Amino acid sequence: MRKNNIETQEVFHSTDKGVEIRVFVLPRSSQCKIAGIHDGALKIKMTKPPVEGQANAECCKVVAKQLGVPKSRVKVTRGKTSRRKVLLVEGVSAREVSERL
Numbered sequence: 001m002r003k004n005n006i007e008t009q010e011v012f013h014s015t016d017k018g019v020e021i022r023v024f025v026l027p028r029s030s031q032c033k034i035a036g037i038h039d040g041a042l043k044i045k046m047t048k049p050p051v052e053g054q055a056n057a058e059c060c061k062v063v064a065k066q067l068g069v070p071k072s073r074v075k076v077t078r079g080k081t082s083r084r085k086v087l088l089v090e091g092v093s094a095r096e097v098s099e100r101l
Contacts, residue, residue, distance in 0.1 A: 031045055
């Protein structure tokens with residue numbers, strides 16, 4: 001999924017710890033995948049329900065798989081109980097994220 005620079009700059013940015021990615025999650029979906037951009041955030045469909053952190057864990061797993069990093073490097077930093085979240089991906093650059101998304 002390749003997006004132009006304007007859209008991807010809205011979705012993620014570099015920090016001193018890695019890259020923060022804004023995501024919009026759709027729990028209880030029929031499939032688990034990255035489904036494009038929605039309102040300045042990476043839209044992720046997930047099969048897990050938003051119960052006891054299941055959706056957060058699956059969200060991190062999907063992003064880690066897409067970026068080719070261990071899931072332990074992806075953490076929800078904001079929005080743990082919201083559909084809108086911010087993920088921190090440690091040890092990657094914005095350029096790597098841009099190329100892999």
